[in-house]
Amino acid sequence: MSSIAVRWAGPRAVLAEVSTLPDVLALHRRLTAQPLPGQLDAVAGARTVLVRFSGHEAAVSAAAALPHLDPPTSGRPGGREVTIEVVYDGVDLDEVGRLTGLGRDGVISAHTGQPWSGAFGGFAPGFTYLVGEDRRLHVPRRTTPRTAVPAGSVALGGEFSAIYPRRSPGGWQIIGTTAARMWDLEREQPALVRPGDTVRYRAVRELADLGNSATPSGKRREPAGPDAGLEVASAGLLSLLQDLGRPGNGDLGVSPSGAADQPSARQANRLVGNQAGAAVVENLLGGLSLRAHGDQVVAVTGAPVPLRVSGPGTPRKPAMGHPFALLDGDLLALGTPTAGLRSYVAVRGGFDVLPVLGSRSSDTLSGIGPAPLAPGAVLPVGAVRGLPPVGSPEETMLRLGAGTMELRITLGPRNDWFTDQAIKALLTREWRVTNQSNRVGVRLAVSSTDPARTEEAGVLERARSGELPSEGTVVGALQVPPSGQPVLFLADQPVTGGYPVIGVVAAEDVSLAAQLPPGQLVRFLLVDPATLAPSAMTAG
DSSP states (O other), X not given: OOOOEEEESSTTEEEEEOSSHHHHHHHHHHHHHSOOTTEEEEEEOSSEEEEEESSHHHHHHHHHHGGGOOOOOSOOOOOOEEEEEEBOOOTTHHHHHHHHTSHHHHHHHHHHSSOEEEEEEESEEEEEXXXXXXXXXXXXOOSSOEEEEOTTEEEEEBTEEXXXXXXXXXXXXXXXXXXXXXXXXXXSSSBSSOTTOEEEEXXXXXXXXXXXXXXXXXXXXXXXXXXXXXXXXXXXSEEEEEOSOOTXXXXXXXXXXXXXXXXXXXXXXXXXXXXXXXXXXXXXSSOEEEEEESOEEEEEEESOOOEEEEXXXXXXXXXXXXXXXXXXXXXXXXXXXXXXXXXXXXXXXXXXXXXBTTBOOOOTTTOOSSOOOOTTOEEEBOXXXXXXOOOOXXXXXXXXXXXXXXXXXXXXSSGGGBOHHHHHHHHHSOEEEOSSOOSSEEEEEEOTTOTTOOTTTTOOOBSSOSOOOOEEOOTTEEEOOTTOOOEEEOTTOOSEESSOEEEEEOHHHHHHHTTOOTTOEEEEXXXXXXXXXXXXXXXX
């Protein structure tokens, strides 16, 4: 077993780096069988294992302990053999033929002419990184990732092959299409291909109609009309059911997800007397209207919005951060936020919808969990257990102001992939939130008012070329694709990625980042990952 190098991946996670993929799998088995104190998740990559912890102190202890671990030396047990039919019609097939020198037919022959071994999961549920022996198919990822890759796309990236289980962003080279259902929660084993399995690709002229099998099942359940609940009269731009997420499923390629602004979701539940993890509605930019079936107790937190209740009783305007009654037939309407993006609606008893992998959260990247709210849906309300008190009114927890917002950040794990000038630009420039942002990530560009702005000012230049082998990522990671434009990962972030992470926003500030509207200006304040104390700017 080679030595283990430890890199910080934010104050609550570390990246354990080894030399070979067999070493990765051995270390991952050790951490899975014997978790370190406070360990939440261990996600294998091509040359690393990302280990996330419940708090900063546990991560500090792990950073000291990891180099001295003695992982098992036994190999991973063999898995099944899976045959996947592919129509080789990918938009990048000719480009891959050019890059490899094999030509179109040569790529198909090489791809189908060897077995592929499942190494590790990540990026999305059912997305398994497959390793082959033919090095001629090692190709770089795209310089700029696509915003949407179709479900069932068969692709190459670096030394790996994989299949996109659903429509999602991606930077791999697409060489074909399959109808195989890669992820289905109705199966006993949701992932069609798991680490340890062997995959053989078979070229076909057309795909069998398997009932849109390339679209994964999220095991969604549209709630029927209960006696007690809230009916969606208008869903606004986007309204989702969320709780505190489903951590610990990284090996399945499932992100933690959950409320983007967790402190506000917790506050809403506290106000109505729920446990912190009860399901709430996360509403983007207002426009949500809910009608009460039966008498309910409700609270709204997060991005401040004007509230109005109309119905059988006297119209009224409840206050944000206050629990209030919503009587049978009343209609609650949320207006447009005066600051921030996301508001949270909690009801006493919580929304009682079917959990998926232990959570009622809707994951927009993977499609797992309840579907986005639509007019006519009635959200059932759970029974109240015991007599938990309703909370006292509270001030909003959102800290947005009119000026530039400051986010604390730690460098790494891959800041050494960038020039000193890029590190300086990251920490001294003002960055602007673009309108290409969502629950997966906040895309940033240099501010147009920055006096040092030039045509290249918003590009973080790399100090090295080549591809970074895929490795785990965390919420708050600031990933930089070859285009040089940083993306700050939020709740629905991919579990693994192939672009270097220059820094990680502190977990306590991620909820604030999730509330930043397009046009908002941001500065990054460097802190030390081991002490969380402000740190002098450095490129080291």
